[in-house]
Amino acid sequence: MGRLFPLTTTPGISDAATRWLSGDRWEIAEPRRASTVMLVRDPSDAFGATGATAGPEVFMLRRVSEMEFAPSMHVFPGGGVDERDGEGDLPWSGPSPLEWGERLGCSPTEAQLYVAAAVRELFEECGVLLASPSASGPLAWVGDAEWRQVRADLVSRAVSLREVLVDRGLVLRSDLVVAKAHWLTPEFEPRRYDTWFFAAVMPPSQVADGDTTEADLAEWVRPADLLREYEAGSALMLPPTVMCVEQVRDAASAADFVAHADLTPLVMPEVVDAPGGAAMEVVERV
Template sequence: MPSAARTGVARRLVELPPHQIPAAENWFTFGSRTPRAARRASSVCLVQDGAHGVETLLSYRPGESPLGSVAFPGGSVEAGDRAEYKWFGPNLSQWSKRMDVLDQQLVRAHLVCAIRELFEETGILLAGTEEQSVVEMSDPEEWMSAREAIAGQDLAFEEFLLRRGLGLRTDLLRPVSHWLSPNFAFRRFDTWYFTATVPVHQEPRLLRAKGKWAQWCSSEQVMAQRATSALGDRIGQPSTAGLRLSQITSPAVEQMLERMASAHGAVAYLSRARNLDVQHPDLLVRDGTYYLEVLSALGVESTRPWQAEPGH
């Protein structure tokens, strides 16, 4: 329910997913108190052009993740994400300015986490041997084994890259938005979302034995059916079937899908300049129904591209 269009602020009430209702009830019953600490996290939305506009890779995430049952690839920042990595693209100072985060080590951790999680969950690797190269997926089975070892923490992502002489292609990422989980949540994330395209000679593939569902979805079609259970029924999991979009994903994902649907192609979506102020949904209850109130500035996206000089 967007409103306040003339004030430059969009206000939307998003119905709470069923698995979050117990935490909301607890918050109201016992009164507001100090929120639980939020874990740092990163997520990457892959985009491509399709017959019906911009498509993105959505996946099903088992359990009651704060990122939503249906989300983009991503996860929590790990200790190894703060290590020194061979690096191509904008340097940390430039990334720090772009994200408006003074702690450059934290900036690096979020970027490394984004690339690592994307590789673990989809097999897409934003890395190369030099500034203009991107590694090719020549042996899918070898990559799958490496992904399983990295996900199981039997192999450090840093070591995997070093063995192959690879550096991170951070220039292939664009920051999209920054979200902090609402205060009432039992599990809270401070998440940076990025976007990228799939490099040539790579294709996404679910992590063996862990992946349940992932598909390229038309953002336009998902938005057109957002008030129905079409996507949840297509996924067909107990926690998605019969539920509307807002009940199976997070406001962050839904907002990004909305903006993809309005973009004139994947390149246009990638090149938009964005307001990256943190968005922090608030909990409301009306007539016994719980909602998340999301406030965001209107007109914050334009077609002005982000340009940064490469550096190490």
């Protein structure tokens, strides 16, 4: 038996799960590829040299209640892949798409889609861009009004990530992200995602702002505090988010956390009829 996540506090998901368990089945949705990023920093980065032993903080968004998928949930910055993320001439440095494909267990093209989407979504949703003029130089400064317009153009899909990088003379820094987990939305959900969870250290030269219409709250959180709120029912999170936040909580530092996971099997929760009602069961493969 795996770990159970009760659904009683998430009415929309709980209702669909209960119907599914009762035999009311519908066509299983095709999963959409997506990427999300756990952006972490040490407390000392913001509060002086007082919290270095407390473990890293992570940047979280709370999705607006009107969202069709995961309304009011605490999530990491992320979203669906744009097919243009896979453009062959996208300026790139760090491990190649071929190397990333070997790590993610997919083709180089698909690996590029996931990594590029992670970098793009991180910029779109919190203003942090992991790109620089050279393969090892300082990251681009993206805090002015001109870059805010670039960000808005990316969100509206008026431009692609490749176009932005080429126009600004930048290269995507694939060496600044690592793969941490791979999750697939359960079959009963009408909107499904095949999602890679990445991690990155917050660049000291940039600012995470959470300026996105998809969230009504954006903040750096201490994982232990957020997990206590989740247990008390005052913060909502899906199982992948809970388990990833637990991993951040258990890390000694941001740098310690931002290392490739040794094992990243595809995990898909199953909906089960638990004593307290519908629940998601997560079986971690080893």
